[in-house]
Amino acid sequence: MTSEHASPTRLVYLDHSATTPVRPEVLSVMMPYFAQAFGNASSIHRWGREARVAVETAREKVAYLLGAEPSEIIFTSGGTEADNLALRSTAYRLRSKGNHIITSAVEHHAILHTCEALEKEGFEVTYLPVDKYGMVSVERVREAIRPETILISVMHGQNEVGTIQPIEEIGSLAREKGILFHTDAVQSAGKVPLKVKDMDIDMATISSHKLYGPKGVGALYVRKGVRIAPQITGGSHERGRRAGTENVAGIVGFGEACYLAEREMAEESKRLSDLRDRLINGILEKIPDTVLNGHPTKRLPHNVNVSFKYVEGESILLNLDRVGVAASSGSACTSGSLEPSHVLLAMGIPHELAHGSIRMTLGRSNTVEDIDYVLEVLPPIVARLREMSPFSAKAN
Amino acid sequence: MYNDKVMDHFFNPRNVGEIENPDGVGRVGNPICGDVMQMQIKVKDGRIEDIKFKTFGCGAAIATSSMVTELVKGLTLEEAMEVSNKTVAEALGGLPPQKMHCSNLAADALHEAIKDYLSKTSAPK
Numbered sequence: 001m002t003s004e005h006a007s008p009t010r011l012v013y014l015d016h017s018a019t020t021p022v023r024p025e026v027l028s029v030m031m032p033y034f035a036q037a038f039g040n041a042s043s044i045h046r047w048g049r050e051a052r053v054a055v056e057t058a059r060e061k062v063a064y065l066l067g068a069e070p071s072e073i074i075f076t077s078g079g080t081e082a083d084n085l086a087l088r089s090t091a092y093r094l095r096s097k098g099n100h101i102i103t104s105a106v107e108h109h110a111i112l113h114t115c116e117a118l119e120k121e122g123f124e125v126t127y128l129p130v131d132k133y134g135m136v137s138v139e140r141v142r143e144a145i146r147p148e149t150i151l152i153s154v155m156h157g158q159n160e161v162g163t164i165q166p167i168e169e170i171g172s173l174a175r176e177k178g179i180l181f182h183t184d185a186v187q188s189a190g191k192v193p194l195k196v197k198d199m200d201i202d203m204a205t206i207s208s209h210k211l212y213g214p215k216g217v218g219a220l221y222v223r224k225g226v227r228i229a230p231q232i233t234g235g236s237h238e239r240g241r242r243a244g245t246e247n248v249a250g251i252v253g254f255g256e257a258c259y260l261a262e263r264e265m266a267e268e269s270k271r272l273s274d275l276r277d278r279l280i281n282g283i284l285e286k287i288p289d290t291v292l293n294g295h296p297t298k299r300l301p302h303n304v305n306v307s308f309k310y311v312e313g314e315s316i317l318l319n320l321d322r323v324g325v326a327a328s329s330g331s332a333c334t335s336g337s338l339e340p341s342h343v344l345l346a347m348g349i350p351h352e353l354a355h356g357s358i359r360m361t362l363g364r365s366n367t368v369e370d371i372d373y374v375l376e377v378l379p380p381i382v383a384r385l386r387e388m389s390p391f392s393a394k395a396n
Numbered sequence: 397m398y399n400d401k402v403m404d405h406f407f408n409p410r411n412v413g414e415i416e417n418p419d420g421v422g423r424v425g426n427p428i429c430g431d432v433m434q435m436q437i438k439v440k441d442g443r444i445e446d447i448k449f450k451t452f453g454c455g456a457a458i459a460t461s462s463m464v465t466e467l468v469k470g471l472t473l474e475e476a477m478e479v480s481n482k483t484v485a486e487a488l489g490g491l492p493p494q495k496m497h498c499s500n501l502a503a504d505a506l507h508e509a510i511k512d513y514l515s516k517t518s519a520p521k
């Protein structure tokens with residue numbers, strides 16, 4: 001386990017929930033919009049018109065992924081901005097109607113920290129607990145609803161443990177009660193069907209770089225009839241809902257990525273979930289004292305999250321990195337923090353197990369050989385760390 | 397984020413394991429992150445003759461455990477008590493700021509092991 005691994009025999013990227021590479025097809029449609037078709041989509045001349053056509057075509061493609069109307073898509077700088085826009089716009093606009101927001105304990109920080117900021121401004125937020133799989137219960141949502149509730153925001157696919165939330169039921173409950181429903185679909189879009197019209201979704205956040213598009217662009221779907229108060233003010237871009245000159249090349253790439261994702265979803269999801277199950281079953285078989293985090297079946301097709309008793313996540317990641325395998329522990333955004341993941345803790349996973357969790361998220365480049373390579377290198381890493389662990393003293 | 401020296405101690409930790417019939421044992425938990433470290437020492441003529449560790453923790457925790465064992469082997473107990481988390485971090489060529497607290501573990505576990513030894517030997521029988 002020393003220098004023979006200095007240059008790994010194989011490189012396996014298993015961190016697709018952190019970000020994905022830009023697909024070559026996506027990159028090639030973006031290229032003209034940097035230097036040649038560089039116009040400002042708001043300009044009247046031919047350069048501007050060309051950019052405008054590109055942006056609107058991309059909007060149609062994003063809408064196609066979601067089963068929405070193009071006019072219902074607002075481009076943003078990414079998922080975080082779209083989450084902020086959904087929450088803040090709704091909160092500020094409906095303040096006179098009520099000050100209560102319902103969300104879950106396992107949301108991404110883009111939602112949680114925005115909710116905390118809104119609490120400081122006088123809003124009340126209910127953070128719904130989850131079960132041991134990280135699942136929000138519709139009944140709990142129902143119980144939490146008050147006359148002052150103006151918004152429910154529950155994510156679709158959980159980013160750390162992959163659990164798919166019952167957003168259809170939550171959506172229809174919200175609709176029945178006349179409350180707006182937002183879902184952060186950053187992790188699920190392009191992986192599992194997300195048809196906003198069938199799911200009673202009023203607002204949905206998606207992000208380009210999680211589905212093989214470029215970074216720095218995302219979108220908020222806003223159902224026709226739901227008003228949006230811009231949180232970034234300036235020009236009248238995005239029909240007055242989000243100011244700022246459009247990131248034309250980024251938007252074009254995002255559109256293409258959405259289109260390809262929708263077209264290939266059924267096939268690719270099947271392929272990924274087979275690989276996922278191969279990895280999960282292999283790990284559980286080969287490594288004792290290991291638990292799967294998240295729901296066994298209601299799960300994103302590309303997500304694997306496991307806890308190894310007696311060992312700590314970062315130590316595993318460093319060892320995996322050395323043999324060419326990229327994984328993460330908790331969410332990439334929180335890797336600087338020391339607290340075990342808020343998601344695992346909300347699921348009631350004991351502190352020590354939460355500490356020993358790693359997430360491996362699959363993507364287009366991964367093959368059966370990749371999975372088998374991980375299954376070959378991971379068990380000795382865990383075994384070696386366990387030998388060093390004071391908790392498993394009896395185990396050797 | 398870690399330098400080469402830290403990575404070396406992480407991947408090739410010195411003195412991992414347990415001592416049979418140790419003279420002193422220190423086991424400490426890091427209140428910040430929940431990680432745990434155990435140090436065992438063998439003392440001869442007032443000097444640390446042998447030392448072994450076991451650690452449940454991050455890369456920095458393992459590297460600092462390893463470094464501390466190297467630093468104090470052969471030192472007198474008084475000298476070993478002087479070894480602080482700063483000494484360890486410096487010997488490793490520095491740690492990322494958010495990982496400085498990890499080095500507390502190693503120094504604390506060492507000091508606990510020494511105190512354990514002293515309390516056993518000075519305790520009237």
Ligand code: FES
Nearest residue numbers: 429431454457498
């Ligand atoms: S994070 Fe716990 S010891 Fe470093």
